[in-house]
Amino acid sequence: MPAAFAAEEVGRFAPLYPLPRLELASGRGTRVRDAAGREYLDFVSGIAVNALGHAPPGLARAVAAQMRVLTHCSNLFANRPAIGLANALLEATGYDRVFFCNSGAEGIEAALKFARVRARARGLAGRDVLAFRDGFHGRTAFALSVTWNPSYREPFEPLMPGIRFADYNRLEALDAALDGSVAAVVVEPVQGESGAIPATREFLDALRARTTALGAALVFDEVQCGMGRSGRLLAAEHYGVRADFTVLSKALGGGLPLAAVLMTEGASAGLAPGQHGCTFGGGPAAAAAGAFVLARVRRPGFLARVRRRARELEAGLAGLVERHGSLAAARGLGLLRAVEVAADAPYDAPALVAAARESGLLLVRGGERAVRLLPPLTVGADEIVEALEKLEAAIARLELTGGTRS
Structure with a gap:
């Protein structure tokens, strides 16, 4: 059965994505169907959004129940779902305060603004932000300014001033990059879009020590690697390092737009009413979804199961690299994995x-030569095996036919 691509998109949608795209019509668990009825094993998960899989039992019921009584009330008023979600997040992570918004980019935007307010409140001279080569933090102005990929930045320059970059995971690069001009450092504990590249413990330890010595804020972007994808609620738990700000999104909302900027009490220094806001942030419906997802991820045994599936996927990908010379490496943390061509x-x-899609497996690129595997956190052991078989079939077919290069 041929794949169903949405030809109607061409000429109607802004040409910001490669059109036409595969049109998905339905999904349940780890599987989706396109508009022609063809089934796929989904190891994209909405780019790490659908942590509980497609149509998880109970989520629609929880959101619908909230929408029947209060869907939106703006940031002028409090609502019980947002208060409940805030309490649960702070209790689960050990942070002191939270700001809700709609997306990872908005969360990074807010965290960096808050870090500059904090610097002013603490009497620091610097306002610069240090980010890292191959990092991705979003498409809004501040978030894009700290995103490495020049092809993303250049069409919109000039962007925010005061941004500098250093090499990821290179301790010696920090000597020249970190000084009294820096108000904040933003980093992904696992670089997602660049191909599932985990930070080293030594690197994050050094960032924490040096930002503390300078008085600068440390911002962890856990938009993709957080909410259990690493096998811990926060990827930072693997490293034993706590940031001043941590940004969560993607999986947090269960498919609805939701992000959380978690912060320590000290990190909130200088914040005052009117400095920042978000009309839809922490809305009742999205907060109800967030509470549902967080409760599921925190169930006893859930994250242990994620870690078991992660070990199975890690071992399977390592086997593919051993058997196929066309693969250079496999890497990642938890269920955020990649193979490098x-x-x-x-x-x-x-x-x-494309070949994996033809085999019935949906994957997503990561960086120039990597392909990411982002299954739902609820993926089964049999589905891991099936995905590895489909991926190996795609690799073997490309090797046999000589492959293609775009």
Whole structure:
């Protein structure tokens, strides 16, 4: 059965995505169907959003129940679902305060603004922000300014001033990059879009020590690696390092727009009414979804099960690298994984994504040569095996035919 691409998109949608796209019509658990009825194993999960899979039992009921009584009330008023979600997040993570907004980019935008307010309140001279090579933090102005990929930044320059970049995971690069001009450092504990690249413990330890010595804020972007995807609620738990701000989104909302900027009491220094806001942030319906997802992820045994599935996926991908010279490496943390296509392979990463799709497996690129695997956190052991079989079939087919390069 041929895949169903939405030809109607062409000429109607702004040309910001490769059109036409595969049209998905329904999903349950780890599987989706396109508009023609063809089934796929979904290892994209809405780019790490659908942590509980598609149509998880109870989520629609929880959101609908809230929408029947109060859907939206703006930030002029409090609502019980947002208060409940705030209490649960703070209790689960050990942070002191939270700001709700709609997306990861909005969360990063807010955290960096708050970090500059904090610097002023503490009497620090600097307002610069240090980010890292190959990092991705979003598409809004401040978030884009700290995103590395020049092809994302250049069409919109000039962007925010006072941004500097250093090499990720290189301690020696911090010597020149960190000084009294820096008010904040923003980093992903696992770089997602660049291909599931985990930070080293030494690197995050050094960032924490040096920002503390300078008085600068440390901001963790856990938009993709947080909410259980690493096998812990926060990826930072693997490292034993606490940031001043941590940004969560994607999986938090269960498919609804929701982000949370978690902060320590000290990090909130200088914040005052009117400095920042979000009309839809922490709305009742999205907060109800967030509370549902968080409760599921915190159930006894849930994260232990994620770690078991992660070990199975890690071992399976390592086996693929051993058997196929066209793969250079496999890497990641938890259920945020990637394989890297070798530079001399007869195919490239887009070709592997397309071949996997033809085999009935949905994957997403990560960086120039990597392909990410982002299954739901509820993925079964049998589905891990099935995905590995489909991926290996796609690789073997590309190697046999000589592959293609986009």
